[in-house]
Amino acid sequence: MNQSHSGAASRRLFSSVAAFTLVALAAGQAAAADELNALVWCDHTDPALIEPFEKANDVKVNLKEYEGTGAGLSILEQSQPGDWDVMVVDAVDVHRVIDMGLLGEMPADALPTADIFPELRMEENNTKDGKTYAVTEKFGYNTISFDKTKVDPKDMEDLSVIWSDKYKGRIALYDYYLPMIGLVQLGLGKKTADLSNADMPAIEEKLSAMKTVSKQVSDVVSSQTALATGEVDILVGGGEWITASLAKDKPELDWIVPKQGAVRWAQSIGVMKDSKKPDLALKFVQYILSPEGQARLATSSCYWGMPTNQKAGEHLADEQKKALRWDDQPAYLKNTQLYPIPTAELDQKMQDAWTNMMQQ
Numbered sequence: 001m002n003q004s005h006s007g008a009a010s011r012r013l014f015s016s017v018a019a020f021t022l023v024a025l026a027a028g029q030a031a032a033a034d035e036l037n038a039l040v041w042c043d044h045t046d047p048a049l050i051e052p053f054e055k056a057n058d059v060k061v062n063l064k065e066y067e068g069t070g071a072g073l074s075i076l077e078q079s080q081p082g083d084w085d086v087m088v089v090d091a092v093d094v095h096r097v098i099d100m101g102l103l104g105e106m107p108a109d110a111l112p113t114a115d116i117f118p119e120l121r122m123e124e125n126n127t128k129d130g131k132t133y134a135v136t137e138k139f140g141y142n143t144i145s146f147d148k149t150k151v152d153p154k155d156m157e158d159l160s161v162i163w164s165d166k167y168k169g170r171i172a173l174y175d176y177y178l179p180m181i182g183l184v185q186l187g188l189g190k191k192t193a194d195l196s197n198a199d200m201p202a203i204e205e206k207l208s209a210m211k212t213v214s215k216q217v218s219d220v221v222s223s224q225t226a227l228a229t230g231e232v233d234i235l236v237g238g239g240e241w242i243t244a245s246l247a248k249d250k251p252e253l254d255w256i257v258p259k260q261g262a263v264r265w266a267q268s269i270g271v272m273k274d275s276k277k278p279d280l281a282l283k284f285v286q287y288i289l290s291p292e293g294q295a296r297l298a299t300s301s302c303y304w305g306m307p308t309n310q311k312a313g314e315h316l317a318d319e320q321k322k323a324l325r326w327d328d329q330p331a332y333l334k335n336t337q338l339y340p341i342p343t344a345e346l347d348q349k350m351q352d353a354w355t356n357m358m359q360q
Helices: 007-014 047-057 069-077 091-099 153-157 159-163 177-187 197-213 220-229 240-246 278-289 291-298 310-315 318-324 326-334 344-358
Strands: 034-040 059-065 086-090 135-147 171-174 214-218 234-238 253-256 262-271 336-338
Touching: 034 069, 034 278, 047 059, 047 278, 047 291, 069 086, 069 091, 086 091, 086 278, 091 262, 135 153, 135 159, 135 177, 135 220, 135 240, 135 278, 135 291, 153 253, 159 177, 159 197, 159 234, 171 177, 171 197, 171 220, 177 197, 177 234, 177 262, 177 344, 197 214, 197 344, 214 220, 220 234, 220 240, 234 240, 240 253, 240 318, 262 278, 278 291, 291 310, 318 326, 326 336
Parallel strands: 034 059, 034 086, 171 214, 171 234, 262 336
Antiparallel strands: 086 262, 135 234, 135 253, 135 262
16 A cells, blocks of 8 residues: 555545535525535535535535545645645644645634643644644544454453454454554554664564454455454454444444554644635634534544544534543543654555565
């Protein structure tokens, strides 16, 4: 795979990359007075999320879905300045987009910063030189999902299970090298932020062991299907974004943050620097960050994830909060780490290691 540093590319495989996903206006509604163009991930294409903003502001939101930061930047390179008003991007890639001069400054006092989980404010990712260019809107975990009726849940508390022989042939590996190598690093008792060339030999050894005990290495849809149908009992790299939306129909599916921790993904949203409608674009960001917008984004039909605004809980049903592990978040946030952010050289070595594992 030649994906950018976008962990969330994972969760966006639920729907194909479309040229333009135009969110339909309600039947019979007159043409909107204004339009807004947003470059987003698939969770933002749910009409249940977009239509309330459209109706409240008499605006039509044109959505273009993309997968992976590299793909998003390619779209921008082929566009004219001002073509796009809003962009959703992996939190670890925000600075990359800022440094390219693509994101505009947003007034910090116009954002609900005080309502966001402290660990998710991520000033180091979303700000530069004291200026705010993005805000984290949603997050979750790459960890272990499993069928609790077919495995011992206690075994899932230790990351070493992902290369153990005990469940050989009953494991699916999620096919994205960054979070998976991050999980291996954690399983070896080290921090994702400290991952270096020196760690790669030990990581490659464990990747080989993981491939040996696995039944398949596959994308999100195939992995989720395999777990839901019982083809496999464990999905390494899964999390709430895999099982939460299935909780009602598949209560036997569960996920856990092992004692060594898990890898945390986070996505941010910002206003494009060359937007011709910066005020409307900011209003859209404010809506997405509002308690109501956050609750809708958290339970999007594409994939579920934790909202960063703590007040969103007031707009989520008890069963939704349970599926997202709302009450466990303080402990999870303390025991999870962000994706590795490798240099170009290390990133290539990581991709090569993953490719070698796939060919094993």
